[in-house]
Every structure is written in C-alpha cells, then in structure tokens.
Amino acid sequence: MEPIGKSSSGAGHILAIETATTTARVAVLDRAGVRRAAREATAERHSSNLLRLCDEVLREAGVAPAALDAIACGAGPGSFTGLRVGLAVGKGLALPTARPFLLVSSLAALALDILRTTDTVPPGSPAPIAVPCIDAGKGQIYAGLYRNDGPNMVAAIGDEWVLGPEELLPAAPPDALLRIAGNGADRFAGVIDAGIAARGGARRLEVAGPTAESVGRLALLRLARGEADSLESAVPAYGRAPDITKPKRG
Numbered sequence: 001m002e003p004i005g006k007s008s009s010g011a012g013h014i015l016a017i018e019t020a021t022t023t024a025r026v027a028v029l030d031r032a033g034v035r036r037a038a039r040e041a042t043a044e045r046h047s048s049n050l051l052r053l054c055d056e057v058l059r060e061a062g063v064a065p066a067a068l069d070a071i072a073c074g075a076g077p078g079s080f081t082g083l084r085v086g087l088a089v090g091k092g093l094a095l096p097t098a099r100p101f102l103l104v105s106s107l108a109a110l111a112l113d114i115l116r117t118t119d120t121v122p123p124g125s126p127a128p129i130a131v132p133c134i135d136a137g138k139g140q141i142y143a144g145l146y147r148n149d150g151p152n153m154v155a156a157i158g159d160e161w162v163l164g165p166e167e168l169l170p171a172a173p174p175d176a177l178l179r180i181a182g183n184g185a186d187r188f189a190g191v192i193d194a195g196i197a198a199r200g201g202a203r204r205l206e207v208a209g210p211t212a213e214s215v216g217r218l219a220l221l222r223l224a225r226g227e228a229d230s231l232e233s234a235v236p237a238y239g240r241a242p243d244i245t246k247p248k249r250g
Contacts, residue, residue: 012069013061014223015054015093016216019046019086020078020106020134021183026053027212028061031069033152033220035213036061046085054089066097070228072219074210075103077142077160077239078134084236091231100228102219105237106210107132109218111146111154113209114181121177128177129157131202132210133184133192136162141184142239143168145176152217162239169195169202181207 013036018025024046027038037060041049058065073090076083087103094101110132121128127148134142142162149155161171165188172178178201185192185204196202222228 013063013067014070014072014216014220015058015063015065015068016072016212016219017050017054017086017090018074018106018109018210018212018215019050019082020074020076020210021082022079023208024050024053024082024086025210025212026050026057027216028057028063029213029216029220031220033217035216036063038212040212046082050085050089054093065093065099068097068099070100070102070219070223072102072104072215074106074109074212074215075234076106076237077136077162078106080236080238083238087234087236091234095231100223101231101234102222102227103229103234103237104215104218104222105156105160106134106215107142107144107160108146108154108156109210109214110134110182110207111144112152112214112218113207113211114179114205115146115148115154116214117179117181117205117207126175126177128179129172130154131168131172131178131180131185133168133180133182134210135182135184135187136239140164141168141182141188143171143184145172153221154218160239165191166195168192169199172202174199174201176201178202179205181205182209
C-alpha cells in the first residue's frame with residue numbers, strides 16, 4: 001500500500017466500479033458516502049458498456065475525472081473477465097489523472113449491501129451475519145461471513161471460501177443468524193433453501209449487488225486512513241486460478 005494525502009478541502013467525490021458479476025455497476029459518491037449518480041448494465045462482457053457508464057455518472061454528478069478524490073474498484077472474487085475489464089478501466093482513469101486507486105473485496109461490498117437491507121430480527125436475537133455469495137462457475141460459489149462493524153463498515157469473520165452450495169450452511173456457525181444473498185445464492189436457491197429449512201436460523205434475501213455504492217463506501221474508509229493501491233501491482237482477487245488452455249503440440 002502507498003500512503004496518500006488527504007483532500008485539503010474535505011469535499012470531493014469518488015468513482016466506484018464493480019464488475020464481479022454479469023451486471024456492471026458504476027457510481028459517484030461524495031466524501032460523506034452519499035450517492036450522487038449511479039448506472040448499471042447487464043451483459044456477458046462489460047467492455048462495451050463500462051466506459052459509457054463511467055462517462056454517464058461523471059456527467060450527471062458534474063465531476064471531471066481529474067477532479068475526483070479517488071477511483072475504487074471491486075477486486076472480486078467473481079467473473080475473471082469482468083474483473084479484468086473493471087480494473088483496466090479503473091486504472092486507465094487513475095493513471096493520467098494521478099488519482100488514488102483503491103481495491104475493495106466484492107464479497108465485503110455485497111455483505112454491506114446485505115446488512116443495509118431492511119430485515120426484521122426478533123428481539124433479543126444476536127446480530128445477523130451476512131453471507132454474501134457470488135457465482136464462481138463450475139457448480140460453486142464464492143462466499144464468506146461478515147458482521148456489522150459500524151456505519152458503512154463490515155468485518156470479515158474468517159477467510160473467504162470457494163465451495164459447493166451444499167457446503168455453505170455446514171461451514172457457517174450453527175447458532176448464527178445468517179442472511180444469505182447474491183447471484184450465487186440465487187443460482188443455487190433450491191439447494192440453499194433446503195439447507196435453511198433443515199438448519200433454521202437463516203434466511204435467503206433478494207439483494208442486488210455487490211453495488212458500486214458499497215464499493216465506494218468501503219473505499220472511502222481506506223481513503224480516510226491514507227491508503228491506496230499501486231497501479232502497477234494491483235490485480236483482481238480471482239478466488240482461484242483462472243483456467244488456462246495449453247497450446248496443442250504439433
């Protein structure tokens with residue numbers, strides 16, 4: 001990590017990009033974490049949409065790229081191609097403008113989306129634990145456990161996982177109040193719902209995310225601590241090694 005200086009005025013904006021799933025999401029937030037503009041587009045490849053989305057939100061917010069306080073990207077895990085496109089665009093905007101570049105876990109961003117969702121918890125119950133699930137392909141999901149750690153803050157409980165949907169609930173603490181969501185949970189809803197029925201103490205929610213707003217809010221916490229990532233060394237957190245097809249020998 002590289003230290004950066006704080007904004008002299010305390011005002012400003014951050015551009016946030018999230019491309020871990022088939023929906024590319026982009027947002028501009030002010031330094032208080034308030035969304036000023038947001039766009040999204042769903043496609044197999046984000047390369048045809050992402051720059052347009054960035055241009056649209058910046059125009060709506062009335063902010064030039066060079067006037068941004070920072071640029072943030074969801075680092076994954078998630079779609080290999082989507083993450084590469086997101087980081088390429090984020091770095092491409094940060095390099096000529098010399099803006100700080102910050103990476104944020106896409107699972108952590110989705111966890112923040114889950115915990116910000118209105119959900120009734122019985123009086124006297126423990127605080128719910130978010131279980132963000134992102135489709136990993138090959139019949140698996142990326143997942144993790146997160147707790148609320150303050151306004152617009154989450155804290156990971158243990159490591160992030162890549163596992164089969166039938167393994168998700170057995171991997172979680174048996175007495176925890178779980179809130180499960182994400183495109184991985186949606187894809188394997190039948191398996192996860194069956195596990196919830198057998199286990200209890202859990203609920204699957206419909207939450208659109210990870211959102212760019214949550215990426216931006218988590219990035220603002222890093223920015224306030226004077227942190228940034230190197231444009232040269234920043235890479236996606238794929239969650240596992242990408243598939244590589246070896247060339248055939250003649």
